[in-house]
Amino acid sequence: MATTTFTGRSINPPPPGALPSLPMTPQTQTARPDSSALPSRPPRPIANTKPSLSLKQPSTTCVRPGAGKGPPKKHHMPAPPQQSKTLRKTTSVGAFPQPPKGPSRTNSNGPSPSSAAAASVASLPDGLPTNRRSSSTSLSVPNGDTTMRTRSASAKSRQSLLRSPHAMSTPETRTPSAQGSQSQSVDTPTNDGSGAHDAGQDSADKSSSETKGNVVVSVRVRPQAGTADDVNHGDWELDGRRGAITYSGKEGGQFVSDNVFTANDNNAKVYDSAAKRLVRRVMEGYHGTVFAYGMTGTGKTFSMQGTASSPGVIPLAITDIFSFIRETPQREFLLRVSYLEIYNEKINDLLSPPPPTGPGMQAVPQEEIKLREDSKRGVYATPLKEEIVQSPNQLLRVIARGDNSRRVAGTQFNARSSRSHAVVQIVVESRERVPGGSSLQENKRAATIVPGGVLVSTLSLIDLAGSERAADSKERRTEGAHINKSLLTLGTVIARLSESKGKEGAERDKHLPYRDSKLTRLLQPALSGNSLVSILCTISIGSTGSAANVSTHINETLNTLKFASRAKNSIVSHAKKAEEANAGGDAGSRALLDRYRNEIQELRKQLEAKTKEEASAKDAEEEKAREAEEKARHEEQMLELQLARTALKERIEHLNRLILSSKSFGVNNPSRSFSGMGSHYRNSVVSTNEGYAVSVRSSRASELTLEVPPHLNRTSSGGSALSLSLSSHSNGLVGEHGSEDNDSLGENGDGTASASAQIRALHADLADKNRYIITLEKRLLQARRSSQPRASILMANGGSDDGEGGVEAVLKEKDEEIAELRARLDDKDRMLNALRSAARKRDIADLKVDTSVERTRAQARRSAGSTSSSVYTRPSAAAMSPAYTLSPGSEKRMRNVEDATRTLNGMITERVEKKVSPVDAK
């Protein structure tokens, strides 16, 4: 059999519509329970309007049901044109669940029987289901006076198929419900094993069931206050089991739909039977639209929103959406929601209402929300706020927020009548976590997700405003006019859909007045076949008041039932999985899932780069810290060196003083030798027993002056004094064979230096030595400084960067420095030797002085009266030798000098080695 497909809008999302607010209890009903989870409406004033109930029908003729009532009468609803043989063959029967027959069906809450299945109850209005006459799937149409409907053999076989136990599943179990029994009738089989199609179903079945179950029409009867028995209300008879409503009054007939919910059926039952399957299909990638249609006060909002104790279609769908996500770990989902209303033919964003204006406050003009259409998105409202939601509660809160902004007002029939059509749109994006991945473990391990393959489907949940004929207030009348106009257009579209069955896509849409109202424009994708559709028609079959009111009420109810029948017979759905065509991972993809994935990857890259930057900054910091530590250590060592240098210097000074004092033979008479010296020198000079004072100048070309002790001068005849001057050479040392009588007469011209000259000489000598020491220390420090950084660099580089050449260069340099330092030490040694030699020479000179004094004394004795005393006794050679001539005291002094020199040498050598050794070690 052929099916009519609509190719023009295959990927379009379903249309938006107007959404519900919580229904208010009518004046005679108990108050609607408030719900924390559900939105609450602000109180509305009850308008003093007179009821006007008739729902204008767009059609002008209809076939009056004739079951048991004789031949159907021609009514004013238009009879759809005769269908071509290929048109809508698969629509009606597939869409209407087949009623199970026989005793096995025990649960009245089970799936509603199909009007097509039950030939005996097929009392459809004339002119509505003409298409059903064709082939096995069509509903039979009342035919003339006697034949109400016909059924082909294939319809019988399908009926028997639908009588399976699966089809009998009850909605109360909240498992596959009445719709679940039709699961195989969804047009497009799923290819991912997500449950759309039973494997093993033969291709013939697939073909015949392509569009079955995509359109479900249900009728819900609102309970009447104070009426216990809702089954029999005067001329009305309800058969929930068969899904039949029979009116036996004027213009009566039997109306059969997929589901009939009586007053005993609660919202859960309604959801299970009318919407649950559709919601699950939306999660699998199909567009879905659920809308409630009916006269004012009949329970549209109650059915869509429900109450806290009896949640309606919207909260139950939300719960199901998240259950599905939980049950589908192999896919990842992203949900976003928008909420709009059409009020007086103007679209308002309920999630972004205009800021309140008050006295003195300037109204902020809001950008007008317009309807646009493109090939990818179909018809959509823009600009419209969309919120991403991650939990059922969050989604409910968002919707409750929108409900608070929705227009409601009191009417005679409903204290909280919805004055606008409200449309909740939940966009579901989903994608396989790991394409081809089979196990959950695998999925968990796989961190990367390839772009693309995103399914983007939309669930539209629409609470239409109720029709009303007249109102007292102008505002209500204006609202009513707009509401009625849009509902009239909807009815017209539904009626004409059947007329354009032979046409497809744009050609068909051309003949349909979708653009006559915003509501039909928004519903266009759903009505034209791109969406699964569930229509819940609400009626109230009890009425009170005047006869006119009762009559109007009945007319409205009949019109609603006719609308249900036409909708069921006219809408053909060829909904396909809506894969985002542009979901190739590019930034322009409409699928947020892709865009977010890209963003996540981009951010991950940035994060990695930042982490690297941080690591290198940390390394640099550590390097700095190491350097600072090194510097601190170096400073510490410098301080140590300084201290050591000071100690060394003091020691050297002390030893210098020691040397000077030990060689001063004339210090026995301190008053003579140091009379002119400062206290420092007086104190520091060590006096020997002999009390000689010696002034030594060891600088270049310095002069070493040995001053004859005063007591010698005193003893010498004629007060003559002996002054011995030793000249040193370029090395500043006193040569062993230096001239003894050169320039040695002294400043006083008597062979003795003046005290100030001695002091100057001492100062100069001391300064020379200090300079030498300082130079020596500087060299040591320089050697250390230059060696440390290089050594540390070598160490930091693990000695590998510069290779052995660098180390060798450093070692060579150090060797040179050591050699230089050793040379200097040798200089020092030589200097000390020279000093020692000078000291020896002084001793010799002292000895000579002693000898001449003796001679002088002997001459004096001879001249004093001895006989021919001209005999000169030459002192023996032994007596002239230094060993001989040095007194024991002199020897001791010499040893002291040598000891001091050794100590000094040892200290210097030790310091030098200490300073050199760390460098060597490095």
Ligand SMILES: Nc1ncnc2c1ncn2[C@@H]1O[C@H](COP(=O)(O)OP(=O)(O)OP(=O)(O)O)[C@@H](O)[C@H]1O
């Ligand atoms: N099946 C039901 N069971 C109990 N109460 C119901 C039922 N249907 C409707 N009601 C009550 O009837 C009143 C009107 O219902 P509701 O507001 O849902 O009507 P409506 O069709 O949305 O009206 P309108 O088109 O004016 O907005 C509410 O107080 C609601 O609680």
